[in-house]
Amino acid sequence: MSDTPLILLTLIALKAGAKIMDIYEAGFSVDSKSDASPVTEADGAAEEIILAELAKLSPDIPVVAEEAVSKGDIPDTDAVFYLVDPLDGTREFISRNGEFTVNIALIENGVPVAGVVYAPALGEMFWGGRDKGAFRAPVTNGVIGTQEAISVREAPAAxxxxxxxxxxxxxxxxxxxxxxxxxxxxxxxxxxxxxxxxxxxxxxxxxxxxxxxxxxxxxxxxxxxxxxxxxxxxxxxxxxxxxxxxxxxxxxxxxxxxxxxxxxxxxxx
Structure with missing residues (x-):
């Protein structure tokens, strides 16, 4: 896996999530993209933060990001690139049920080898990487709490x-x-x-x-x-x-x- 530290990706997600919550709490308008899917100012604001931070962290790794792609800004990609959804679950954001996330992933040769999922309204952060394990942690007042290793369970009968x-x-x-x-x-x-x-x-x-x-x-x-x-x-x-x-x-x-x-x-x- 690339040597991009997962903890740094969680901090980028944290920063984007803070901006999303500012907009969430202040109120926002809803527009439609060319495919009729909803979009808010939080989508663009969060993506701007993530792109700027990834450019500093990994200047040589291209980033494919949802809002940029919707505007036709699609970088050339090779074996390694980032995939970013700055606000996944825009409908959940609009309905204010809290179940929306910031998503940042690193792809190598078609495989997602590192990923961060942050649900800012719920105060939950998840991350994981190939050969690194998977973790979750609470987020309180913008601070990531004690991390806990997570794993899938053995399938029960039902x-x-x-x-x-x-x-x-x-x-x-x-x-x-x-x-x-x-x-x-x-x-x-x-x-x-x-x-x-x-x-x-x-x-x-x-x-x-x-x-x-x-x-x-x-x-x-x-x-x-x-x-x-x-x-x-x-x-x-x-x-x-x-x-x-x-x-x-x-x-x-x-x-x-x-x-x-x-x-x-x-x-x-």
Whole structure:
């Protein structure tokens, strides 16, 4: 993995989150991007902070960031680059339920090798990296508290599935029938990956549109916690998908995030 210290990425997320909360508490207007998805001033303000800080931390590593991409500012990427979603869960931000996150991930050869997910309204920070493990910590008054190692849990007889609060689908309900599911949790943003990573849920299937910046940081945390994210045909979800004739750059296929890796090859009889 790149020698970018994970703790420095958490501090960048912390700074962006502080700006988001200033706007969240002061009030904001809502606009629409070209794809009709909502955007607020917090998205742009947080991304500006993250881009400036990453430029100082890793000036030679390109950054693919959601709001910049929406404006056509897309850097050339090689084997190593950052993926940034400055405010994942804009609908959660607008509805004021707190389930929105700052996402920063480092990609190497298509693999998310480091990631930070920060939920500023909830005061929760998650991070993880390849060969580094995964962690969570509370954040109080802008200060990261005592960190705790996290890991996925062994799958119980009745699974807990987690899914999108804003983008649910009948396809997801049908897909889950392959398993014995005892509970379903609705949650917003990349927190879904983190709930699986900390052992609060077992499965997160997504049959809906996502982009790489939506998933990379949470994917990195989950992989570092022992989990797995695959496409529906069982291939690891990859990053840096560009130049395809049949799909937009950086668009993800449908995927499933697993806690216990055995779930990826087992189904209810």
């Amino acid at each position: 699974l807990t599935a987690i899914g999108s609060r804003s983008h649910g689908s009948a396809e997801t309900e049908d897909w889950l029938k392959q398993y014995t599911v005892g509970d379903f949790i609705a949650a917003g943003s990349s927190l879904k990956f983190c709930r699986v990573a900390e052992g609060a849920a077992d499965l997160y299937p997504r049959h809906g549109r996502t982009m790489e910046w939506d998933t990379a940081a949470g994917d990195a945390v989950l992989r570092a916690a022992g989990g797995l994210v695959t496409t529906l045909d069982g291939q690891p979800l990859s990053y840096g998908k560009r130049g395809r004739t049949d799909e937009t750059d950086f668009a993800n296929p449908y995927f499933v995030a697993y806690g216990d890796r055995k779930l990826s090859t087992s189904r209810k009889v």
